[in-house]
Amino acid sequence: MFDSAPETVEDFNERLIAVGGDLPKRMKQCADFIHGNSERIAFSTVADLAQGAGIQPSAVMRFCQLLGFSGYSEMQKLFRENYSGGWPDYASRLHNLKEARSDHPTALLAEFIEAGRQSLENLTATIDPESFGRAVEVLAEAPMIHLIGFRRAFPVASYLAYSFEKMDVSAILHDGVGKLNPRHAMRKGDVVIAITFSPYSQETIDLAAYARGMGNQVIAITDSLTSPLRRLDVVPLSVSEVDVGAFRGLAATISLAVALSVAVGAARESKEKQALRES
Amino acid sequence: MFDSAPETVEDFNERLIAVGGDLPKRMKQCADFIHGNSERIAFSTVADLAQGAGIQPSAVMRFCQLLGFSGYSEMQKLFRENYSGGWPDYASRLHNLKEARSDHPTALLAEFIEAGRQSLENLTATIDPESFGRAVEVLAEAPMIHLIGFRRAFPVASYLAYSFEKMDVSAILHDGVGKLNPRHAMRKGDVVIAITFSPYSQETIDLAAYARGMGNQVIAITDSLTSPLRRLDVVPLSVSEVDVGAFRGLAATISLAVALSVAVGAARESKEKQALRES
DNA sequence: TCGAAAATAGAATATTTATTCTGTTTTGCG
DNA sequence: CGCAAAACAGAATAAATATTCTATTTTCGA
Numbered sequence: 273m274f275d276s277a278p279e280t281v282e283d284f285n286e287r288l289i290a291v292g293g294d295l296p297k298r299m300k301q302c303a304d305f306i307h308g309n310s311e312r313i314a315f316s317t318v319a320d321l322a323q324g325a326g327i328q329p330s331a332v333m334r335f336c337q338l339l340g341f342s343g344y345s346e347m348q349k350l351f352r353e354n355y356s357g358g359w360p361d362y363a364s365r366l367h368n369l370k371e372a373r374s375d376h377p378t379a380l381l382a383e384f385i386e387a388g389r390q391s392l393e394n395l396t397a398t399i400d401p402e403s404f405g406r407a408v409e410v411l412a413e414a415p416m417i418h419l420i421g422f423r424r425a426f427p428v429a430s431y432l433a434y435s436f437e438k439m440d441v442s443a444i445l446h447d448g449v450g451k452l453n454p455r456h457a458m459r460k461g462d463v464v465i466a467i468t469f470s471p472y473s474q475e476t477i478d479l480a481a482y483a484r485g486m487g488n489q490v491i492a493i494t495d496s497l498t499s500p501l502r503r504l505d506v507v508p509l510s511v512s513e514v515d516v517g518a519f520r521g522l523a524a525t526i527s528l529a530v531a532l533s534v535a536v537g538a539a540r541e542s543k544e545k546q547a548l549r550e551s
Numbered sequence: 552m553f554d555s556a557p558e559t560v561e562d563f564n565e566r567l568i569a570v571g572g573d574l575p576k577r578m579k580q581c582a583d584f585i586h587g588n589s590e591r592i593a594f595s596t597v598a599d600l601a602q603g604a605g606i607q608p609s610a611v612m613r614f615c616q617l618l619g620f621s622g623y624s625e626m627q628k629l630f631r632e633n634y635s636g637g638w639p640d641y642a643s644r645l646h647n648l649k650e651a652r653s654d655h656p657t658a659l660l661a662e663f664i665e666a667g668r669q670s671l672e673n674l675t676a677t678i679d680p681e682s683f684g685r686a687v688e689v690l691a692e693a694p695m696i697h698l699i700g701f702r703r704a705f706p707v708a709s710y711l712a713y714s715f716e717k718m719d720v721s722a723i724l725h726d727g728v729g730k731l732n733p734r735h736a737m738r739k740g741d742v743v744i745a746i747t748f749s750p751y752s753q754e755t756i757d758l759a760a761y762a763r764g765m766g767n768q769v770i771a772i773t774d775s776l777t778s779p780l781r782r783l784d785v786v787p788l789s790v791s792e793v794d795v796g797a798f799r800g801l802a803a804t805i806s807l808a809v810a811l812s813v814a815v816g817a818a819r820e821s822k823e824k825q826a827l828r829e830s
Numbered sequence: 831t832c833g834a835a836a837a838t839a840g841a842a843t844a845t846t847t848a849t850t851c852t853g854t855t856t857t858g859c860g
Numbered sequence: 861c862g863c864a865a866a867a868c869a870g871a872a873t874a875a876a877t878a879t880t881c882t883a884t885t886t887t888c889g890a
Contacts, residue, residue: 289781296837296887304749304775308673308791315594315631318878328839333879344878345846352594377687377814378680384810385671388802392667401657408656423713427706431801434702449728521809522710523667523802530800531663535656575857575867596847607869612849623848624876 274340277347281310281354287339298327302335313351318344380516387514388523395524398510407491407507407532412539414463417443418483420454420476421467421493427522428467428493428529435530439537446479455482467493469520472500480504493528556620560589560633566618577606581614592630597623659795666793667802674803677789686770686786686811691818693742696722697762699733699755700746700772706801707746707772707808714809718816725758734761746772748799751779759783772807 278284288303295303305325306313313321321344322329333344341347411417417436421429426447433445446454458464466480477500480490484504492501492508502508509532511525557563567582574582584604585592592600600623601608612623620626690696696715700708705726712724725733737743745759756779759769763783771780771787781787788811790804 298838300749300775304791307775307789308677308793311676317876319876329878330840330880331838334837376680377684377810377818378678380814380817381678381683381807381810382675384806384813385674385803388671388806389668392664392671392802395664396661399657399660401655404657404660405655424710426713427710427805430709431703431706434705435798516813519714519809519813522805523671524664526706526801526805527663527667528660530798531656531660534663534795534798535659538659539656577868597849598847608848609850609869610867613867 274338277341278339278350281350284339284350291338298331299335299338301325301327302332310351313348314354315352383516384519384521387516388521390514391512391521391524392527394512394514395528398512399528400508400510403507403509404532404535407509408535408539410463410489410491410507411441411465411532411536412543414461414489415442416459416462417441418446418454418458418462418464418479419443419467420446420464420479422448422473422476424469424520424522425467425473425476425493428525429465431526432465432529432533435533436536439533439540441533441537441540448475454479458483458486458488460486460488462488464488464490465493466490466501466506467525468499468501469495470499477501480506493525556625557618557629560629563618563629577610578614578617580604580606581611589630592627593633594631662795663798663800666795667800669793670791670800670803671806673791673793674807677791678807679787679789682786682788683811683814686788687814687818689742689768689770689786690720690744690811690815691822693740693768694721695738695741696720697725697733697737697741697743697758698722698746699725699743699758701727701752701755703748703799703801704746704752704755704772707804708744710805711744711808711812714812715815718812718819720812720816720819727754733758737762737765737767739765739767741767743767743769744772745769745780745785746804747778747780748774749778756780756783759785772804 274287278287285307288307302325305321309324312324316324318329318332322332325332336342336344336347339347341350419429419432419436429445430447433443436443444457446457462483464480464483466476468476472494480492480501481504483490484506490501490504490506492499492504492506493511494501494508495510495512497510499508509528511528513520513522513524515521557566564586567586581604584600588603591603595603597608597611601611604611615621615623615626618626620629698708698711698715708724709726712722715722723736725736741762743759743762745755747755751773759771759780760783762769763785769780769783769785771778771783771785772790773780773787774789774791778787788807790807792799792801792803794800
């Protein structure tokens with residue numbers, strides 16, 4: 273494909289783009305992993321890299337040769353040379369983004385990255401393991417899951433919808449299209465995941481109240497102890513996002529959502545297996 | 552001299568000072584060189600180091616053992632870990648995921664929190680400040696922003712829609728409701744934010760290509776260098792999310808989105824003020 | 831659905847690199 | 861000075877790592 277090795281990392285990246293999408297599966301895996309972890313190439317073995325990318329060492333070799341290197345060692349040499357006496361770690365990269373020019377937009381990006389990290393850290397503390405476990409149990413039993421969340425909560429709801437779909441868990445995303453009343457879709461025994469943050473959306477609260485009224489369980493993803501959702505008898509999952517100025521990120525909330533959905537998927541799967549064994 | 556290996560680089564340096572001046576000649580040479588080039592230890596061989604310090608490889612070995620290491624490899628490990636703590640190791644994470652299944656679901660949550668943190672850290676490295684700045688500029692000038700992203704990318708698109716709305720920036724979320732063709736909504740001069748991750752959505756790629764075809768700018772939020780979006784002439788914003796088993800979070804992507812939208816909002820505001828002053 | 835071509839996994843091999851060993855030189859002390 | 865102990869260089873060996881080869885699987889086009 274190429275007859276000489278790339279001379280710089282930029283060269284390398286260009287080639288990666290040039291070969292583009294028409295790479296075989298493993299080669300693409302390899303390319304992606306290297307792109308996301310280029311700094312580690314400098315001091316890792318073929319075996320390490322292969323394991324990290326989830327492929328075979330020989331596949332790594334083929335990848336190197338595909339890009340014009342004689343082998344892995346030559347590729348590694350490139351990354352080592354580029355290392356140039358110390359790659360910045362996270363802290364100094366962050367600092368760079370901020371300080372380069374304080375009016376440059378990347379300063380903002382740095383703020384949000386840091387806020388996201390802090391929010392995630394907080395999540396470990398604020399989440400109640402018991403509630404989380406209970407939420408997973410309830411959702412694993414649910415014949416149908418109703419997802420409701422508007423405005424800032426809508427991305428979370430839609431992510432849950434995507435994730436549940438991928439794992440074959442029945443779920444409906446109430447997106448408000450056509451202003452249909454979601455109550456009509458709800459049956460006895462269904463479970464609701466209600467997501468809302470201050471200022472709380474009345475529609476979300478109403479639906480949660482309605483569900484509780486007919487004896488259905490409600491999982492609440494919300495922000496504070498004073499959230500109106502908590503006054504209903506729900507399973508509460510608290511997330512507090514650190515905000516940057518007047519803006520609030522969503523990193524922790526979305527991570528909670530993915531963990532929740534995967535846990536539910538896993539719980540269902542093990543339940544199915546058990547049922548199969550017993551029959 | 553010491554009966555166990557130092558656990559951190561600080562430990563290591565302390566020992567170096569502790570043994571102080573009463574070292575044999577070659578050992579001192581070695582100590583000095585390592586002290587002055589500690590960052591190179593991570594990826595150099597015994598032979599390299601020996602040559603650098605002007606001594607024999609075997610002397611390096613003796614030095615390592617003098618400090619309590621079992622050998623050179625162990626010492627090198629210390630320095631490598633100091634640079635990049637741990638790999639996002641797909642294979643072992645998958646294993647953890649399976650373990651967690653039987654365990655409490657919060658173990659899974661912890662995994663996703665950690666993955667999110669790492670993804671955010673990576674973002675500081677993979678994002679190209681120039682592209683980000685360019686994206687903000689382009690979007691600040693856009694008469695209309697078209698947001699497109701399906702499946703896993705949809706939450707990101709919807710978050711951008713929410714955020715732009717809040718800041719009074721004109722934007723349309725193409726959500727695919729009614730299977731309307733988004734092309735008809737696009738005018739010359741509009742800007743597209745196309746979001747897609749592997750496996751790439753054809754609809755998203757097509758729209759991006761269409762927009763480029765009529766000379767409109769496209770901002771691409773995508774995952775790897777091999778993304779098909781990159782082959783169009785777009786402003787690329789790379790995010791690589793660390794995944795847990797077969798599942799991939801969204802923490803870094805959503806943080807990038809919020810930072811992008813807020814930066815655009817800020818840029819617009821300052822532009823308006825300037826325009827006002829000039830009139 | 832079949833057959834050819836490409837891609838892949840895993841074993842086999844070659845190469846590099848770490849470590850130990852041995853004979854020699856240097857150092858420190860009476 | 862002379863002896864013992866430590867330190868050393870260089871060769872020899874062991875371990876690890878990179879690379880190639882081959883049988884098997886997957887993919888793609890007719």
